[in-house]
Every structure is written in C-alpha cells, then in structure tokens.
Amino acid sequence: xxxxxxxxxxxxxxxxxxxxxxxxxxxxxxxxxxxGISGILGGLLTxxxxxxxxxxxxxxxxxxxxxxxxLMAPLPDMQIDASYPLLIVAGLIVGISTRYGSGCxxxxxxxxxxxxxxxxxxxxxxxxxxGFVTVYIIRHLVGM
Amino acid sequence: xxxHFVSAFVTGLIFGIGLLVSGMANPDKVLSFLDIxxxxxxxxxxxxxxxxxxxxxxxxxxxxxxxxxxxxxLRLPGKKDLDKRLIMGSLxxxxxxxxxxFCPGPALVAFGTGAPKAIVxxxxxxxxxxxxxxxxxxxxxxxx
Numbered sequence: 001x002x003x004x005x006x007x008x009x010x011x012x013x014x015x016x017x018x019x020x021x022x023x024x025x026x027x028x029x030x031x032x033x034x035x036g037i038s039g040i041l042g043g044l045l046t047x048x049x050x051x052x053x054x055x056x057x058x059x060x061x062x063x064x065x066x067x068x069x070x071l072m073a074p075l076p077d078m079q080i081d082a083s084y085p086l087l088i089v090a091g092l093i094v095g096i097s098t099r100y101g102s103g104c105x106x107x108x109x110x111x112x113x114x115x116x117x118x119x120x121x122x123x124x125x126x127x128x129x130x131g132f133v134t135v136y137i138i139r140h141l142v143g144m
Numbered sequence: 145x146x147x148h149f150v151s152a153f154v155t156g157l158i159f160g161i162g163l164l165v166s167g168m169a170n171p172d173k174v175l176s177f178l179d180i181x182x183x184x185x186x187x188x189x190x191x192x193x194x195x196x197x198x199x200x201x202x203x204x205x206x207x208x209x210x211x212x213x214x215x216x217x218l219r220l221p222g223k224k225d226l227d228k229r230l231i232m233g234s235l236x237x238x239x240x241x242x243x244x245x246f247c248p249g250p251a252l253v254a255f256g257t258g259a260p261k262a263i264v265x266x267x268x269x270x271x272x273x274x275x276x277x278x279x280x281x282x283x284x285x286x287x288x
Binding site: 115 | 202231233248
C-alpha cells in the first residue's frame with residue numbers, strides 16, 4: 001500500500017464530512033428521521049399520502065447543491081471513468097441492493113455508525129469489503 | 145410552508161454541499177479510496193470520521209427520547225437481527241459502488257451538475273430501486 005499524498009485532501013474531506021454530519025444531525029434533531037439517501041429516494045417509488053413532499057424536497061436539495069455552489073465558486077473536478085454500459089450495470093446493482101440491504105453509505109455508514117447500530121456496522125464492513133474486492137479485481141486482475 | 149419541509153430541503157442542500165467540499169461527489173476520488181492496492185487516497189475515511197463525530201453527538205442526544213426537538217416522532221430503525229438481506233444487500237451494494245465509484249448521495253449531486261454519465265447512473269439506480277419494489281411485491285404476494 002502506498003498513500004497517494006498528491007490527491008489526499010485531509011482537511012477538505014474532514015470539513016465536508018463535518019457538513020454531512022451536521023446535515024444528519026439536523027435531520028434527526030428536527031425531523032426525527034435518518035438521513036439515508038437510498039431510503040429517502042426509494043420511498044418515493046411507493047408513494048404514501050403525506051410522505052412524499054419531504055422526500056422530494058430533500059432530494060431536490062441534494063440535486064441543487066451544485067447550483068448553489070456555482071453561485072460562489074466553480075465546481076470541483078469530477079471524473080467519471082466508467083463506460084455507459086458499466087454505469088448502467090453499477091446503477092442497477094446499487095439501486096436494487098441498497099434497498100435490499102436497507103441502506104447505503106449515508107444511512108448505514110454515517111447515521112448507523114453514529115448511533116452504534118450493530119446492523120449498520122456490519123452493513124458498512126460488508127459494503128466496504130466488497131467495494132475493496134471489486135476495485136481490486138477490476139484494476140489489478142482484469143486491468144480495466 | 146411547513147418548517148419540516150424547509151428543513152428537509154436545507155438538510156439535503158447541506159448534505160450535497162458537504163459531499164462537494166469533501167471531494168466525494170467525484171467517483172475517481174472514491175475509487176482511489178477503494179483501491180487499497182494502488183496509489184491509495186485515504187480521504188473518504190476522513191469524510192466518514194468527520195460526519196460520524198458530529199452525527200454521534202446528535203444521536204447520543206436523542207437516545208431515549210421519543211420525539212424530535214420539533215415534536216416529530218423519532219423514526220429510528222428498530223430491527224436488530226443481522227439477517228441475510230442486510231448482509232447480501234450490503235455486499236451487493238459494495239460491488240456496484242466499486243464498479244463505478246458512485247453511491248446514492250454523490251450520484252444525486254453529480255446528477256445535479258448535469259453530467260450525462262451521472263444522469264445515466266441515477267436513471268439506472270432508480271430503475272434498480274423500482275425492480276426491487278416489483279420483486280418485493282411479488283414476494284409478499286407469494287407468501288400471503
């Protein structure tokens with residue numbers, strides 16, 4: 001293992017993480033809910049009366065974040081190397097399995113670990129593990 | 145407008161800006177974290193650390209309470225068992241995450257930049273979530 005010091009951004013990442021933590025804290029303290037993106041988005045697919053608008057507004061806030069950012073500064077670099085077919089496969093897998101596993105990086109990784117939920121700790125270890133293995137296979141065995 | 149809807153939007157916005165600040169809206173940076181055998185970028189661990197440090201304060205505060213500060217019922221996941229769905233779903237999510245470097249939150253933020261590849265990923269992810277709902281519906285029908 002070699003640490004890539006040229007791309008490592010400890011302070012920006014820590015500050016961004018604190019902002020994400022503030023968002024998660026606000027949501028549980030004010031709305032009484034877990035800020036889990038896959039759950040909030042997925043819940044829109046089986047709309048229940050009185051349960052739609054807050055979800056749509058949360059998602060709208062996330063989607064509009066780059067627009068708000070642009071009012072202050074140019075957007076940071078974004079590099080998407082995956083091909084279109086790979087993005088479709090990856091998207092389908094992420095959509096099905098985050099719903100099946102009841103959460104993703106936000107719900108399990110941030111909120112779940114924050115409240116020391118054993119299920120979320122196991123879930124986070126599981127998706128980190130398979131994420132590491134997948135990237136290892138793709139980059140070092142298949143050589144994509 | 146109801147203040148809960150305002151806070152849902154603001155929470156989503158802060159969450160999205162946090163993802164931009166942290167660098168996690170960039171799939172290339174996420175993949176550099178997952179590539180432990182290559183030039184490793186530990187930034188994602190700092191994002192999680194910052195978010196969990198703040199989140200933990202809020203979740204400790206609400207422990208034992210039944211309502212949020214605004215009087216909303218606290219909706220915390222009650223499940224305790226480490227079942228097959230949690231583990232298989234999370235392992236699956238990690239595979240999809242490792243294939244493209246997108247998890248649901250960053251994908252929505254990238255979608256908001258208008259990047260065509262992010263739009264395709266989000267469309268596939270929402271389709272995946274819809275497929276999950278269809279499978280669940282037929283499964284519960286079969287059980288009943």
